Amino acid sequence: MRFLKGHGTENDFVILPDPEGEVDVPASLVARICDRRAGIGADGVLRVTRTEHNPEVAEQSAAAEWFMDYHNADGSVPEMCGNGVRVFARHLIDEGLEKGPEFTVATRGGVRTIRVEPNGDITVDMGKPVVRGESVTTVGCQEYTGLHVDMGNPHLACAIGDPVVQLDLSHQPGFDTAIFPGGVNIELFNPVGTTRAVMRVFERGSGETRSCGTGAVATAVAAASMTGDTTGTWTIEVLGGTLTVILDEDTSYLSGPAVIVARGELMLAE
Ligand SMILES: N[C@@H](CCC[C@H](N)C(=O)O)C(=O)O
Numbered sequence: 001m002r003f004l005k006g007h008g009t010e011n012d013f014v015i016l017p018d019p020e021g022e023v024d025v026p027a028s029l030v031a032r033i034c035d036r037r038a039g040i041g042a043d044g045v046l047r048v049t050r051t052e053h054n055p056e057v058a059e060q061s062a063a064a065e066w067f068m069d070y071h072n073a074d075g076s077v078p079e080m081c082g083n084g085v086r087v088f089a090r091h092l093i094d095e096g097l098e099k100g101p102e103f104t105v106a107t108r109g110g111v112r113t114i115r116v117e118p119n120g121d122i123t124v125d126m127g128k129p130v131v132r133g134e135s136v137t138t139v140g141c142q143e144y145t146g147l148h149v150d151m152g153n154p155h156l157a158c159a160i161g162d163p164v165v166q167l168d169l170s171h172q173p174g175f176d177t178a179i180f181p182g183g184v185n186i187e188l189f190n191p192v193g194t195t196r197a198v199m200r201v202f203e204r205g206s207g208e209t210r211s212c213g214t215g216a217v218a219t220a221v222a223a224a225s226m227t228g229d230t231t232g233t234w235t236i237e238v239l240g241g242t243l244t245v246i247l248d249e250d251t252s253y254l255s256g257p258a259v260i261v262a263r264g265e266l267m268l269a270e
Contacts, residue, residue, distance in 0.1 A: 001016065001023065001265070001266045002016075002017055002263070002264075002265060002266070003015060003016055003017075003033075003040065003263070003264055003265070003266045004017070004091060004260055004262065004263045004264075005040060005042065005260070005261055005262040005263070005264075006087040006090060006091060006258065006259055006260040006261060007083075007087065007240070007258075007259060007261065008083035008084075008086045008087045008122075008211065008213065008256060008257065008258040008259075009083065009210065009211035009238055009240040009241035009242070009243055009256055009257065010209075010210035010211055010238075010239065010240025010241060011043050011083035011084070011087075011209050011210060011211040011212060011213070011240065012041070012042045012043050012210075013042050013043065013044050013045065013046045013083075013084055013087050014033050014034065014040050014042045014044075014045050014046070015045075015046045015048060015087070015088070015091050015260075016045060016046070016047045016048065016266075017048045017095075018047050018048060018049045019048070019049060019050055020049075020050065020053060021049045021050060021053025021054060023047065023049075025045060025047055025069070025071060026075070027071070027074070027075020027076065028075065029075075029268065030044075030045045030071040030072075030073070030074075030075040031073065031074055031075045032268050033045055033266070033268060034073035034074075034206075039268065040266075042073065043072075043073055043203070043206045043209045044070060044071055044072050044073055044081065044084060044205075044206060045070070045071040046068055046069070046070055046081075046084055046087065046088050046091075047068075047069035047070075047071070048066060048068070048069075048088065048091060048092070048097075049066070049067050049069055050065060050066060050067065051064055051065060051066060051067040051106040053067075054067050054069065054106075056108070057106045057107075057108065060106035060110070060111050061106070063104055063106070063111045064103075064104040064105050064106040064111050064112075065097075065098075066088075066092060066097065066098070066105055066106065067105075067106040067107070068081070068084060068085050068088045068105055068106065068107050070084045070085075070107070070108070072203070072204065072205025072206050073205060073206040073207070074205045074206065075205075076183075076204070076205040077108070078108070078153045078204065078205065079107075079108045079109045079152040079153045080107055080108065080109035080151060080152035080153045080214055081107075081153075081213065081214065082124060082126055082151070082212070082213020082214040082215075082216065082217065082254045083211055083212065083213035083256075083258070084213070085105055085107060085112055085114070085124050085213075086114075086122040086123075086124055086213065086254070086256065086258040087258045087259075087260075088105060089103075089105060089114040089116070089122050089124070089258065090122060090258040090259065090260060091260060092105075093116060094260055098114075100114075100115075100116040101115055101116045101117075102114065102115050102116075107152075108152075109127070109151075109152030109153070110127065110152070112124050112125060112126070112127075113125040117255065120257070121255050121256055121257055121258075122255070122256070122257075122258045123253050123254065123255040124213075124253065124254050124255075125251055125252075125253055126151065126213070126214070126217050126251070126252045126253065126254050127151075127152065127251055127252065128250060128251050128252065129149050129150065129151055129217055129218065129221045129247075129252055130149070130150040131147055131148070131149055131150075131221060131225070132148040132149070132150055133147075133148050134146065134147060134148065135148050135156050135175065135176050135179050135180070136175075136176065137156055137158060137173045137174060137175050137186050137188075138173060138174030138175075139167055139168070139169070139173045139174075139188065140167075140168060142162070144158040144160050144188065145158060146158025146159065146186075146187070146222060147218070147221065147222040147225060148179065148180075148184075149217075149218035149221050149222065151214040151217055151218055152214070153185065153204075153214055154180055154182070154183070154184045154185065154204075155184065155185045155186075155187060155214060155215055155218035156175060156180070156184050156185070156186050156187070157187040157189065157215070157218040157219045157221065157222035157223075158186070158187065158188050158189070158222070159189055159190070159191055159197075159222060159223065159226060160188050160189070160190065163190060164188050164189060164190050164198055164199065164200045165198075165200075167188060167200060169188075169200060169202050169207075169208040170208070172202065172207075173186050173202050182204075183204040183205070184204055185201060185202070185203050185204050185212060185214065185215050185218075186201065186202045187199050187200070187201045187212070187215045187218055187219045187222075188200050188201075189219045189222070189223065189236075191223050191226065194227060194232075195232065195233060195234055195235060196234065196235045196236075196237070197219055197220070197223045197234065197235075197236055197237070198237045199215065199216065199219045199236050199237065199238055200238070200239065201215045201238070203215070210238060210239040210240030211238040211239065211240040211241065211243065212238070213243065213254045213256075214254075216236040216238065216243045216245055216254060217245050217247075217252050217254055219234075219236055219245075220232075220234035220236060220245035220247055220252070221247065221252075224247060229247075230247060230249075231247050231248050231249060232246075232247055233245070233246050233247075234246075234247070241256065241257065242256065243255065243256040244256060
């Protein structure tokens with residue numbers, strides 16, 4: 001089977017083209033593909049398939065030809081992936097499957113509008129973040145309080161006093177399973193002034209990653225809330241680069257680079 005590999009600020013994905021919806025991607029296969037030693041290695045898998053062939057999103061087929069079927073590295077299936085949809089869009093453009101500069105993509109979190117910027121960056125309309133209150137995470141023996149932000153998928157974004165570069169995120173941080181029964185993506189960030197933050201993330205289903213698009217928006221929301229703001233433009237620095245988040249009254253936008261770096265033939269089979 002043909003595959004490609006791409007990343008958005010080093011949040012990396014294996015792309016499986018499956019226009020007619022003929023390929024099954026069980027969790028075990030996804031986990032083997034994403035294995036960084038025995039597989040290709042990635043934070044997740046993006047199956048590229050026509051919306052009309054996927055009953056779970058069939059109602060979006062009038063609005064978007066292509067469905068981003070995203071899987072976390074452990075094979076779990078989340079609602080949304082912000083960097084994933086930007087890399088997915090890059091693939092559609094490169095392959096001539098969409099012309100741009102604006103088009104739509106179906107996701108489990110709903111239809112997303114994409115814009116290819118003049119400098120090649122890809123911007124996605126991420127919808128309106130929903131703040132659901134506060135919660136606490138534990139990293140090592142340290143507790144941090146943050147905002148529960150719903151981006152379609154769940155986030156706990158915590159401003160912390162300790163430098164994020166010093167955190168050990170090699171293990172799952174603790175969280176309140178009563179608030180997050182399906183798990184949660186945990187962002188730890190240091191605000192820098194009023195429009196910038198340095199963020200690290202431990203993703204549900206993938207572990208620490210070098211970037212997270214939905215997490216960057218959640219971080220911007222939490223950072224803005226520290227000064228009572230709900231709108232503004234934020235620069236979010238992640239281990240893999242820089243993302244821009246715009247919060248406005250009705251929605252949010254995530255922008256940054258997205259590139260394809262390899263293509264090949266997948267030898268793994270179920
Ligand atoms: N890396 C993603 C988020 C992927 C999904 C997440 N791990 C979850 O389980 O909700 C992004 O760029 O948003």
